[in-house]
Amino acid sequence: MHNPYQPEPAKIVSISRQTSSVKLFRFEFAQNIPGWKFSYQPGQFVELSLPGFGEAPFAPCGGIKEKYIELCVRNVGKLTARLHAMKVGDRVAVRGPYGNGAWPAGKYDFKVQKNLFIAVGGLGLAPLRSLLLGKNYFLGKDTKVQIFYGARNPQEMLFRHEYENWKKLKIKMELTIDKEHAGWKGHTGLVTTLFDKCDVLQNSVAFLVGPPVMYKPVLERLKKLGFADEDIYLSLERRMHCAVGACQHCAVGSYYTCKDGPVFSWAQIKNIPDAI
């Protein structure tokens, strides 16, 4: 019987530093498994397994058609500290992907109907990168994407050397940092303040990814702008152990963040107390 807890061995093939506490790791599976090929959809996640240090969920952030998996990881706990101490060639294990993968693109015809508006804070940009890199594939060439991205300071902005390339894909970034910073000429203030400074793309579906504190104020703004609940999607963070909808840690109302999420429409979860 297939064992859903069995991770596949993988090795680190490259490491690059993103910020003072965040590194981007690239992994490749150590062996070919007949009849199995790892693939995922934006919005899904994997469990990274370091024997002796446990497992933790991360959303892959590389191109979905690559043969490697990229994870953008902040050094904040036991497992991530261990990972940050590892070198190219070291072994890890990965299981997944998990999550509904119900990337709502199927619901909309982005090519003719909708644009995409994204409000994102801090590390939240990581899981979106798979979508952005495959923007033409997922959303079509002509669809516009607008991103409100907030970070603590300019050095904390992820993938900041890629924004120029994203621009060519009709992805427009509006950047803001929490406080004034030497040399920063862009916006300052929390993500919500961007709503006063920039016009939000008309006729959009909205994605929210980031620290939970961001969700309520951003939702308020979106509702004022007339976004329908079913056109707003949020990525929820919860503690996870099994990732297959059994252990109960990630339950939100009658949903499991691991199985039914982690991306939910606001219409799905707005009546669940403490969902956000």
Place this chain on the structure above:
Amino acid sequence: MPSAVKKTGQILIKGISNPDELNLDGQLPFYSFKRFFVPEKEGLFDYQNNKLRDKKSVYPERSQRALVGMNILDMKAVNLYDQVFEKDPYYQARRRNILIVGYSLTPEIENNIFEHKYEEDILEHLPFDIFLADYNAPSSRELRNSPPLKLRGGSGGLYKVFTGSIKGQRILEHFGYKDYEHIQFSGPIKEGEADKRMERLRDRLKNHHNLKIWEELGQRCIECGKCTLACPTCFCFRIDDAPAIKENLGERSRCWDSCYYQEFSEVVGGHKFLDNTAKRIHFWYFHKFARIPDEFNFMGCVGCHRCAAVCPVGIDINKVLEDIENS
């Protein structure tokens, strides 16, 4: 053969070798049969350095077990495990080796809050291999003085015997017993109209969140987690890596967890989504009376009242359910 036996006034589940020890007087065993299905702790993998080795070949529960005299309430809980762990190879390996011998006498109402009764038409919704239906013992008091279980074939027998699996049939026939009736399992739910109490509780919990109930319970509950241990339908678990004494060796295992424990919902950075007792006790009730009904269309409570029996501050599930319904 773990079976119900009577010791120090409590019915306990113990391995027996002499059938005279078996006690079938309708009292609920203090603990349920949960741990034979979902053990308090089980190894998933061994690891050496950073390599995981599947424990499949060394499942400790490989040996066969017969659970004799299982009451209807504990059998209902098995329906839940069978659903939740349907795709779990550790559970399935153990489940294959468990023989369930059910018994019809139902616990008295105080320990049977949904008043589940034995009727022949519920058998097709219970998971068992062999089932003993007692038609001649209307009260448990009389039965306590009756001789121990004797299976007699044909008319005049004390028990009517059913089988729910081929395994059960083989065993009976092996011992020369042929006068049984076979029941084909048709899923955990009775066809037809939905359980009205389940519908009502689910509706109240999902659409009429009543903060007052939970805040009041949050004041009383001391989060000891005893109810989750005693509850036959509490199955939540955590997965941990633990090093062995020898360097670079260790085990990844899962063990029972409790949603009453503070770190149950803690994420990196220390944030807890269930950040007070009221939220945690609500989580427990919501799981049993809203989430499980949504997932499987039956209640996540068999009504055994064990949670109330072990609660040090006297929280009575019966009363809580009434409060939810009247909210």
